[in-house]
Amino acid sequence: MSMEKTRYELGLATMRKMFGPDVDSALKGLEDSSPDLARCLVEFPFADVYSRPGLDMNTREMLTIAALTVLGYPQAELKDHIRGALHIGCTRDQVLEIILQMAVYAGFPAALEAVKTATVVFSEIDTNTAKKES
DSSP states (O other): OOHHHHHHHHHHHHHHHHHOTTHHHHHHHHHHHOHHHHHHHIIIIIIIITTSTTSOHHHHHHHHHHHHHHHOSOHHHHHHHHHHHHHTTOOHHHHHHHHHHHHHHHOHHHHHHHHHHHHHHHHHHHHHHHHHHO
């Protein structure tokens, strides 16, 4: 097995742990249009950085939510990482507290957009849970 394949598999395993098995179908579209970008997305952050021993997965996701909130524009990525954080054990209250903390540094417009995004994620999860229970 080549080193590149190993990095890709490690990154994909990390992504599946964070985002669930649906990550495979989400990556498919990117792989079809830009296979090199898809490979870089899997390998660099998720194999090389997220798998490092210095921070646990919850802390890494909380930091990612903070960074994406501060940036303000990557709402689709923020949505994915809020969903991922909840999937690995962060709470809704923690997500909202992170966003509130970032209002101090990023300003209210960025925090308000992040809360809107979090609200959409929470609603989607509630809807999916209700469908599964019925």
